[in-house]
Amino acid sequence: MHDEKKGSAGFTRRALLGTAGAGLLVGAGAGVAGAVAYERPAEGSATGGGGALGTGRVPFRGEHQAGILDPQQAGVRLAAFDLADGAGRDGLRTLLQRWTKAVDRLTAGEPAEEFDNQVALDAGPCSLTVTLGFGAALFDKAGLADRRPAALEPLPAFPGEALDPARGEGDLFVQIGADDALVVAHALRTLQKLAAGTAALRWQSAGFARTPGATARPMTGRNLMGQIDGTNNPKPGQDGFAAKVFCTPGGDQPAWLAGGSYLVFRRIRMLLDHWEELPVERQERVLGRRKSDGSPLSAPAGSGEGTAADLSVQGPDGGPAIPSDAHIRVAAPAGNGGAAMLRRGFSYHDGALPDGSPDAGLLFLAFQADPRKGFTPVQRKLSRGDGLSRFLRHEASGLYAVPPGAPAGGYLGQQLLEG
Ligand SMILES: C=CC1=C(C)c2cc3[nH]c(cc4nc(cc5[nH]c(cc1n2)c(C)c5CCC(=O)O)C(CCC(=O)O)=C4C)c(C)c3C=C
Numbered sequence: 390m391h392d393e394k395k396g397s398a399g400f401t402r403r404a405l406l407g408t409a410g411a412g413l414l415v416g417a418g419a420g421v422a423g424a425v426a427y428e429r430p431a432e433g434s435a436t437g438g439g440g441a442l443g444t445g446r447v448p449f450r451g452e453h454q455a456g457i458l459d460p461q462q463a464g465v466r467l468a469a470f471d472l473a474d475g476a477g478r479d480g481l482r483t484l485l486q487r488w489t490k491a492v493d494r495l496t497a498g499e500p501a502e503e504f505d506n507q508v509a510l511d512a513g514p515c516s517l518t519v520t521l522g523f524g525a526a527l528f529d530k531a532g533l534a535d536r537r538p539a540a541l542e543p544l545p546a547f548p549g550e551a552l553d554p555a556r557g558e559g560d561l562f563v564q565i566g567a568d569d570a571l572v573v574a575h576a577l578r579t580l581q582k583l584a585a586g587t588a589a590l591r592w593q594s595a596g597f598a599r600t601p602g603a604t605a606r607p608m609t610g611r612n613l614m615g616q617i618d619g620t621n622n623p624k625p626g627q628d629g630f631a632a633k634v635f636c637t638p639g640g641d642q643p644a645w646l647a648g649g650s651y652l653v654f655r656r657i658r659m660l661l662d663h664w665e666e667l668p669v670e671r672q673e674r675v676l677g678r679r680k681s682d683g684s685p686l687s688a689p690a691g692s693g694e695g696t697a698a699d700l701s702v703q704g705p706d707g708g709p710a711i712p713s714d715a716h717i718r719v720a721a722p723a724g725n726g727g728a729a730m731l732r733r734g735f736s737y738h739d740g741a742l743p744d745g746s747p748d749a750g751l752l753f754l755a756f757q758a759d760p761r762k763g764f765t766p767v768q769r770k771l772s773r774g775d776g777l778s779r780f781l782r783h784e785a786s787g788l789y790a791v792p793p794g795a796p797a798g799g800y801l802g803q804q805l806l807e808g
């Protein structure tokens with residue numbers, strides 16, 4: 390399932406995933422997203438860029454789109470565009486062809502042919518990835534209603550959420566990640582210019598994750614609650630990994646989505662003023678894992694995040710060591726009919742709200758083979774019985790069909806338009 394194409398920096402995507410495996414072996418127990426050993430190529434080993442971080446290059450083409458299995462970059466911009474009235478199928482095709490041409494060049498560290506504004510001129514690729522998704526409304530607008538996947542039906546309403554459609558949804562979604570903020574901003578600006586007249590920017594959100602090299606050794610990242618986040622993600626190489634994350638045609642899954650995925654986006658604000666009032670031991674019981682090393686409360690402190698959580702272990706008080714409303718218990722696949730997803734969220738911090746509280750939280754992103762069997766049942770349960778939910782507010786949402794990677798010589802989304 391992994392592509393073998395070599396990037397100019399002299400490593401393959403398989404090599405990246407292999408590095409993820411190495412991360413596991415050293416006991417980090419880390420998942421793909423934000424969690425893997427994140428080795429950069431040696432300084433000067435590739436085109437452009439001054440340092441090792443700049444030369445990282447992620448192949449854009451392959452069976453799956455980049456930005457799903459690849460390690461998280463330090464910076465991300467999520468954005469969605471709405472297709473203009475009258476653009477139709479031809480307008481969409483032309484737009485996807487122009488975006489593909491630009492992304493091909495930008496991910497190689499080269500300026501776009503059209504509309505390049507020189508913002509990223511001195512930088513290498515910086516591990517830039519651009520991941521595209523299609524929102525449900527796109528299919529009618531582009532005359533493709535008969536190809537809309539059944540699984541793209543709107544997510545149900547969940548208790549406690551207050552969603553702002555102006556900061557979510559949208560026809561064409563992009564996740565733009567890179568290890569340099571200018572490279573990220575440049576890529577979005579280029580896509581926006583190329584879309585002029587065909588699609589208009591609906592919303593955008595900026596996020597961040599650990600910068601590679603910030604810690605003494607590669608580690609799973611922390612979120613703004615201070616928790617190690619990403620530990621128990623499905624991992625490539627595990628039995629059934631691909632079936633959890635990528636679509637297999639058949640049933641009501643369309644053929645054009647083979648090798649693609651579904652992405653759920655949620656902008657989730659953290660009530661940090663309340664959270665930070667809790668003593669660390671209480672915070673740990675809300676999650677079910679320790680803050681220090683991510684070890685589950687069912688195992689001794691210091692055993693590390695790679696230790697499997699045992700939901701049957703009793704604590705000293707005779708109750709469950711991992712409380713009944715602990716986040717990892719309520720979210721666990723075991724209690725949700727096996728529901729699984731690959732989480733790849735980024736933190737955001739957009740200053741303060743009018744009441745002075747931080748406008749900060751998680752840009753939750755989860756890739757999965759079918760949201761009806763992944764995100765929806767888990768979120769339904771979390772919204773009722775999760776101790777962590779008391780400290781969270783879901784503020785925006787999006788569900789997108791993520792097409793497979795661009796075929797050799799072809800364009801992103803070609804399978805939908807011409808399959
Ligand atoms: C509907 C799915 C989920 C939402 C929404 C969600 C929000 C959310 N989660 C954290 C922090 C952590 N989550 C962790 C584990 C975890 N979370 C989900 C699902 C959702 N989380 C799953 C399926 C799991 C794995 C459960 C298991 O089987 O162990 C963890 C623990 C470490 C880890 O495994 O990643 C943390 C930390 C936040 C802060 C948040 C919303 C802002």
Ligand SMILES: [Fe+2]
Pocket residue numbers: 716720
């Ligand atoms: Fe979670």
